[in-house]
Amino acid sequence: MTHYLRFFFEAGVDTPLWPQDMGSPYGHPCVLERLPISPAVMAELARLSEWYQGSIDWDYPPxxxxxxxxxxxxxxxxxxxxxxxxxxxxxEGWVVWDESLL
Structure with missing residues (x-):
């Protein structure tokens, strides 16, 4: 079985990972702790998501x-x-699409 994830950053969200399947056991968006990845990668993805929030002018997001x-x-x-x-x-068994537009 192949698992599909989408990788992109979103305002107000603490993970850049979104499963293709809305009923995924990994959550929607993904709960990083549910994925079979190391604590170091979890921490880096969380850090990047937090950093991304600084790219937005929260007083007037447009x-x-x-x-x-x-x-x-x-x-x-x-x-x-x-x-x-x-x-x-x-x-193997995982496909992660880069939809970050970075």
Whole structure:
């Protein structure tokens, strides 16, 4: 059986992982602790999700991001590295689509 996850960051959400199946045992969005991944990868995904929240002007969310170009570059770099490590840890039987638009 193949499991399918979507990877993207969302305002106000503490995980970048969403199962394709709404009835997934991993939650919707995914509860990181339910996935067969290391505590280090869980912590990194949670850290990135928290960091992402700073990309939003919470006083008026349609405003441009308060992030500098450098901060956006660093975030993208670290998010892609975390995605690759996640894919390695999950291994065969898992497909993780990158829908982050980063």
């Amino acid at each position: 405003n441009p991001s308060p992030w500098s170009d450098e901060e956006l570059r660093l975030f993208k770099e670290q998010a892609h590295a975390a995605l690759e490590e996640l894919r390695r840890e999950l291994g």
